[in-house]
Amino acid sequence: MSTRADTPSTGEPSDVPPGASWELGRRDLLRIGAAAGAAVAGLGILDAVHDPGPVPASDRGTGPAAARTAVPSMCQMCTTACGIIGHVVDGRLVEVTGNPLDPNSRGSVCAKGVAGPSVLYDPHRLLYPLRRTGPRGSGRWKRISWEEAYTEIAGRLREIRERGAPEEFAFQQGRNRSGDIVSRFLNAYGTPSHFNHRALCSNNRRAAIVTTIGDSDWDLGDFENSRYVLNFGSNWAEAHQGHIPVAIRMMEARRRGARLVTFETRLSNTAALSDEWFCVKPGTDGLIALAMANVICREELWDREWLDTWSNYPAEDFAAHVARYTPEYAEEHSGVPAADIARIAREFAAAAPRATTICNRGSQAHRNGFYNDRAITVLNALVGSMGKKGGWCWHPNGSWDKKAIPEPGPIPPRPTASSVIADARDWPLANAFEGKRMRVGEIVYLWIKEGRQKISALMTYNADTAWAWPEANLVRSVLADESLIPFHVCIDVMYSETAHLADIVLPWTTYLERWDIDARPPQSLVDYVGLRQPVVAPRGESKDIRDIFPELARRIGGGMETYFPWATTEEYLEAFFAPVPGGLAAMRRDGIHLDPEKQPNYEPYMRRLTPGELAGATEDPATGIITSGTDDKGRPRAIGIRVKGIARRGFSTPSRKVEIHCGFIVGKGREAGRDIEPLPVYEPIADHQGEFPDDQFIMTSFKINVHNAHRTMQSKWLQEISHTNPALLNRASARRLGIADGDWIVVESYRPNDPDIPQGDGSPLGTLRTRVRLTEGVHPLVIAIAHNSGRSAGGAYATNGRDRTANPGYGTDAADPDLDRLWWSGALSVPQNDLLPIYPDPRTGGQAYHDTIVRIRKA
Known part of the structure; x- marks a missing residue:
């Protein structure tokens, strides 16, 4: 299916009684338009001075009334980490704008960034430490002092370390922008059991890139200078890691006449902005790329001189390899017409070297995702666009230049203990590359349940695994079992499903109240460094890990304290930024440092x-x-x-x-006892082959621009824009099942029928009841559900008004008059993660988010 992409697709129905039909009303259209506008233009479309409600006098500053100050910092409402300016009046943040000195975001900020104050001042924020008083999951808590919390946590961790089992202390992080202090604390303690969410994010993509070029595990297409962009499943207008920086450059390229072609299973806002959109069957992106390679090789459209010089494989041999991947074969499996595949291959080669690919979760979050992204990456080598202006580029620094701005000593040694779960040796490429640990986060709780490794204490940090992980019901069962996890400390800004299953909850500061050294892969190919600094004072008794970890290290002792010689975070940052002209003072003034002598990383x-x-x-x-x-x-x-x-x-x-x-x-x-193909190949996904019964579909997952992870659903402003996630279903598919727009359906998911996948026995996994939205903008074999919804804990805004319970960690100002105006209370909101099986790519462990087989029926 191909179309000229004109209209964005959204998953937002009006809130209507069960069984009723509905159409998009004026309010829906306004919300959709606002969401699309923020995604594309990179501009904050929410009212930036919309006051989120009163705040106690104890939380206010002491400056002169109406004195307005501008404080540079860095956003953390998503992973893009754009530079921002916080505008403060009388100690209260009233507006967030972009920092024009940020070379990535160039002064723009999206809807999520503008909504930062609504999280900062959310009345259901955790402001005080809590200790569980009832059974895990009972929701019974007692407010305790920081002294009590420190004493208990340090005592537990000291006992584990002193008996010589540091690996029994596990640390599970989500979006971590404080990697220096986290690694310092865990290495000083001696635990290798440090788990991230990379397999749920980008393992396949990173492994494909580093396999092919070695220099980096990030690609940074020089989009702004490109003439042709082939997009395989990247929704950069809404949810790319480089969201606003990429969107700015893509739109500038489009203004200059660049052509954008998108292959995607759903009519996303990115697809809508493209010259052409091809609705493809999930998991066939790599096959389309190989068929294009077939045309480029067969018609000798390649850059033969570049290939002969810089490829390790003879051009003729690669041509012979891809000869089987004809456009006709690709059409049969992907649905993209063979003539279009051949035409686009010729156009792409003709535009080179100012031509590039972009891909992301749409191509890599599959069982065959590593191979998909290998094939897409190699397209750039064939036409000689690697490293060229306007072509497929990269930068060796995924953040700042750590040789020029190193972490101050003393640096603790790496742990000598081993961790079965962290090593993840069942996936040979997860940790194969020097300095690029990828880990396999989705199997952590399964392996704990199976007894692969003993865990005596778990600390979760900004990671709502009990809601956000595949097989979230399994995660909840493990977290609830004290025989598997005897002690659990949760550090987060908000109460959550994971905090609900902790023993101690520590109130973390928001990114608007804390310090960090930060930077993201440089979209302009010149690295920079940024400072996240407090825009306002921390509310209540919330603390950052830069305060928590040094204190725990001193109390645990045993030499850990020697790696934290600084009295304050500011003293540590003074040492860190000493190599920057003007030091910390200059960073506080500007928020960003960019070395003017550095040139873009071309060739x-x-x-x-x-x-x-x-x-x-x-x-x-x-x-x-x-x-x-x-x-x-x-x-x-x-x-x-x-x-x-x-x-x-x-x-x-x-x-x-x-x-x-x-x-x-x-x-x-x-x-590891696995066969990995040395060349890019297409590996069909077994469960996706053959004729599907009318009620069987492939369930895919997606994000929209105003939501990221668990923190955005606790923003009243963002929830007002998007608070539901109905299932998107093709009209023709629904017609065969007698399903009408707005009907309630039951979705039942299955584990993969695949011996290479943990629990890959094809058994039923879970069910949920949801509403359906019919659209032409989704593949006929696909049912698509946004994963940014379906909370059961975390306050009224996170749960669409259902959870208004008091919590001693909220403080005294938990009442919010806006709750009386919560017009979407009780809106449809389902937890898709309960349906997603643990489904890692057998090579890298990257989670296959878009391959789950489901059956649906009308409720």
């Missing part, structure tokens, strides 16, 4: 090695690879390669070239 592989680098180096006459010294494992350290008589840096792969054929991953697979 880094072409850099000539200097005489100093070549002094004492050794060259392999057969390969031209140049080595100097040894790495930390005593192996010769490659620094470059001789190309046409010139010693150049090359790529950071074993061959110092683009590895279209990668022997390294084959070897890693063998070590």
Whole structure:
């Protein structure tokens, strides 16, 4: 199915009684338009000075009345971390705008960023430490002092460490923008049981990139200067990691005449902004890319000189490899017409080197996601656009330049203990790449339940795993079981499903009240560093981990305290920012530092090695690879390669070239007893093959622009824009089942029928009852549900008015007059994560969010 993309798709119905039909009304259209506008333009469309309600005098500043100050900082309403300016009047934040010095966001801020004050001043924020007084999950709490909390937590952790089992203390993080202090604390303690959410986010994508080029696990297409962008499942207008920075550059490219073609299962706002949208079957993105490679090779549209110079695999051999992936074969499996595949391949090659791909969860969040993204990445090598202006680019720094701005010492050593769960050796590429730990977060709770590793204490930090993880019901059952997790500390801004199953809850500061060193992959290809600083004083007794962890380290003792010699966070940051001109004072003034001497990271592989680098180096006459010294494992350290008589840096792969054929991953697979293909291939998803019965579908997941993770659903402003997540279903598919627009349906999900997947027995997993919205903007085999909804805890706004219970951690100002105006109270909101199985790609462990088989019936 192909269309000229004109109209965005949303999952927002009006709130109407069960059984009634409905159509989009004026209010819905206004909300949809606002959401799309914020996503595309990168502008805050909410009323930035909309006061979220009264705040106690104890939370106000002492400055002169009506004195307005502007404080630079960095947002954390999503992972993009845009530079912001907080505007403060009488100690109260009244407006958030963008920081024009931020080279990524360029002074823009999206709806989520503008809504920051509504989280800061939410009446259901946790402001005081809590200790559980009833059974886990009973919701019975007692407010305690920080002294009591510190004493109990430090005592528990000290006992584990002193008996020589530091790995029994596990730390589960979500979006972590304080990586320096987290790693310092965990390494000082000695635990390797540090779990992130990367497998639920980007494992497949990162592994595909680092496999191919070695230099980075982030791609940064030079979109602003591009003439042609092929988009495989990236919803950059709403939910990309580089959201606003990417959207700004994409729209500038479009203004300059660049062509954008999108392959996606759903008519997202990104698809709506494209010149062409092709509605594809889930998991076939890589096949489409391989079919394009077939055309480019067969018609010799490639950049042969670049390939011969910089690829480690002969062009003719790759042409022979992709010969089987014809456009006709791709049409049969993906639904994209063969003629269009061939035409777009020719257009893409003709636009090179100012042509690039972009892909994200739409292509990589599948069982075959690693292979999909390998195939898409290699398209850029075929046409010679890698590293070129307007082409497919990258930067070695995923954040700031840590050689120029290193973390102050003393630095604790890495843990020597081992963690079965963190190592995740069942997935050979999860932790295969030097310095790029990917972990497999979705299997943590399953393996705890199975007894793979003993856990004596768990600390969850900004990670609502009991709501946001696949098989969330399994996560809740493990967190509730004191025999599996004897002690659980939750650190978060808001009460949540995970906090509900903790023993101690610590009130965390919002990003508007704390300090951080931060930066994101540089969209303009020049790295920078930013400062997150308090815009206002912390409310209540909330604290940041930069205060909590040093205090715990001092109380645990045993040498941990020596790694926290600074009396205050500001003293630590003074040392951290000493290399920056003007130091911390300049960072506080500007919020951002960008070295004016640095140039965009175009063609880094072409850099000539200097005489100093070549002094004492050794060259392999057969390969031209140049080595100097040894790495930390005593192996010769490659620094470059001789190309046409010139010693150049090359790529950071074993061959110092683009590895279209990668022997390294084959070897890693063998070590784990798995076969991994060295070349990009299409691997059909077994459960997706054959004829589907009328009631069987592939369930996909998506995000919309005004929601990110669990924190955004506790914003009254954002919830007012979007607070429901009906199932999107194709009209023709619904007609066969007798389902009408607005009907209630029952969705039943199944685990994959796949021996390579944990619990892959095809068994039923879960059911939910939801409303359906019929649309032409979704593939006929797909039922699509936004995952940003369905909360059962966290306050009235998070739960659409259902949860108005008092909590001693909320403080004295939990009453909110706006609750009387909560017009969407009781609105449809379902937890899709309860239906999603644990479903990792067998190579990397990346979660297959878009492959779940479901059956539906009219309720």
